[in-house]
Amino acid sequence: MTPVSILTLDGVAFALPDGRPLFTDLNECFDQRRTGLVGRNGVGKSLLAQILAGNLAPTAGHCRATGRVHCLAQQIAGPDTTVAQLAQVGEVLDALRRIEAGSCSQADFDTVGERWDMRERLQAQLARHGLEQLDADRPVATLSGGQAMRVALLGAFLSEADYLILDEPSNHLDGPARAQLLSLLKEWNKGLLVISHDRELLAHMQRIVELSPLGLASYGGNYSVYAQCKADESAQAERTLERLKLERQRQARELQQQRERLERRQARAGREARDSNQAKILLDRRQERSEATAGKLQRDHQAARQAMAQRVREAARRVEASNAIVLQAPAPARQAGSPLLTLQALRLPFGDPLQAPLDGCLYSGERVALIGANGSGKSTLLKVLAGLLAPHSGHVEVRVEVAYLDQHCSLLPATQSVLDYLRRRSASLDESSLRTRLAQLGLGAERVELPSGVLSGGERLKAALAGVLYGDTPVQLLLLDEPSNHLDLPALAALENMLCQYRGALLVASHDTMFLQQLGLDRAWRLER
CATH class of the missing domain: 1.20.20 (F1FO ATP Synthase)
Incomplete structure (x- = not known):
């Protein structure tokens, strides 16, 4: 059967407030096939999603929809949002309460429409997906990231929309929450567009559409087909x-x-x-x-x-703009036979007092994954190892130079240029050598002199890693906290390439199983809640 278009772009263009065109002359049809939208950071994927959803008008051209569209943005909830509001039924439930209290307002009746059973439908959906303990008025701030995403997705089911758009739905989700997301999407039998760099999620798509400065290009098949075509x-x-x-x-x-x-x-x-x-x-x-x-x-x-x-x-x-990433950092001296760090009966701050104490050693050159559900203490443990937090009790000994890189690249001051940052970290290298090494990481001459705060997430991560690895004191242990979050596919490939070339010890926390598989890890440490 020939797919029927639900969303159609006809010559769509969008310009930024300063007049610079973000994209021009986009022409594409989105049908019932599960479609992944990919592209470099900053190319305009999220803005295109808002245009497709009818929430943003294009600068030129038209977007036509033949049914109802339900869109979930990356920031799905504010600090005061309730479960009902996150499921996008809060206005209906509020109108029902006012009517039950005696309101005769036509606006309230128009809001409810035919949805007089919305309260029961919401509770039924929550129960169906293992969230029966949640009340409609419960603050979203008290939910885990996985619970919040599941509630937001339930809103799509309740909306009875013809097309669902999800913007980076798997960011910050742990393994069980990602499995729940995939399970929910399998139940969705209408049009679906997922904006994501999550290769595991993209593997479940039927088509990949790439947005680039050249426009939109469609690839029939899942991520593996797309990667081979590219x-x-x-x-x-x-x-x-x-x-x-x-x-x-x-x-x-x-x-x-x-x-x-x-x-x-x-x-x-x-x-x-x-x-x-x-x-x-x-x-x-x-x-x-x-x-x-x-x-x-x-x-x-x-x-x-x-x-x-x-x-x-x-x-x-x-030709692909970024050439193969070249990393020239010297291999740290190995200390055969002695561990780089030792944990003995370690209890983490802010942790569950009933959580088992941590014991273990990490040796020179080892590459270890730090895994566990959200809230199990992975980020806290990395901060303790980096000396940023004191343990609640027990003993931790780190015998080598350590560098800790968090999701926000806090090592890299937002107001300082990458070149100035590296000058401070690598006094033994002249400017020509610094520029050459940055260029080999895909950071061109015009980018390294800008304030790092205006760079993309991928550029900031590569710059922060360069500061760590090209510093005057070789780092023997690298601690990484969810480094693949928010990276586009080319930046993710560059990060994997860099980490595979790094010869020191590595302890990396991540929920991205495909990312971890690329790093040649020796073993895993699992934290239990």
């Missing part, structure tokens, strides 16, 4: 670029040969003219024609060179 496109773009560079070299040789032939003809004609007895006026006309021919040839050659240069530039733009 690899094929990248290889083809590389081949095209190399072919055009060879053509440019051949063109330059041919143009040089044409110029030399013309110069030889002109020289021969000059000698013949001097040896002949022709009148001066005839000689002058011949000279003018020769100069005109030479001028035309020069203009033709210039146009040919410019056309070829343009073809090469266009081919280069289609």
Whole structure:
């Protein structure tokens, strides 16, 4: 059966408040297929979602919807939001209460419409998904991230929408909450668009659409199909670029040969003219024609060179902007036989007093995953190991230089440029070496001089890692807290590449199983609540 379009983009464009175009001339149809929307950070995916949902008007073009659209943004709840409001039925329940208290307001009756059983429907959905303990008026601030996302998704079911848009729904969710998210999405049998960099979630999509400065490109299939297509496109773009560079070299040789032939003809004609007895006026006309021919040839050659240069530039733009990440940080000296850190009967601050104490050792060069449900203490343990928090009780000994990198890259001052940050951290390297190493990490000359606060999450993470790994004192133990959150797919691949090249010890907390699988880990520490 041919898919029926629910959302249609027709020449859609959007410009930022300063007038800069974010995207232009987008044309695409979104049907019942489960679709993942991917693209680099800052390309405009979330804004496009708001346009598709009808919450934002495009600068140009049109977005048409043939049914009701329900959209969940990344920030799904404020501090005072209730369960009912998060499920987007708060106004209906409030109107019902007023009517039950005697209100005759037409606005209240219009709000309720035919949904007189909304209170019972909400409680039935909560019970169906294991959330029967939640009351409609309970503050969302008291829920876990997984519970909040499940409640928000229940609102989509209650809305009876024809199309559901989710913006980064798996961010901050632990393993069980991610499994619950996938289970809920499997029950959704209508149109679905998921904006995400979560490869596990994208693996359940039927189509991937990529937003880039070139527009929208559609790939039939899940993430694996998309990744293979992108690899094929990248290889083809590389081949095209190399072919055009060879053509440019051949063109330059041919143009040089044409110029030399013309110069030889002109020289021969000059000698013949001097040896002949022709009148001066005839000689002058011949000279003018020769100069005109030479001028035309020069203009033709210039146009040919410019056309070829343009073809090469266009081919280069289609090659992946970020080359392979190169990490030059020296391998830390290994201390064979002795542990880098030791935990003995360690109890974490703010933790459950009934939680079992932590014991363990981590040795030189080991790569360890720190896993556990939200609230189990992973971030707290990393802060204790980094010396930022004191343990509640027990003993922790760290015998080497440690660097702690949190989700917000707090090591990197927002008002300081990346270059200034590295100058301070790496006094032994001259500026040329610093710029070269930053360029090898995909941080170009124009970006490293900007305040780091205006950089993308991926750029900030690479810069913070560069400060850690290129510092004057080699770091022997790297502590990472959910480093893959908010990174787009290219930045995620770059991070994985960097961490695979790092030869020191690594302790990384993450709920992204595919990310952890790429790091060549030796074992895992699991924290239980």
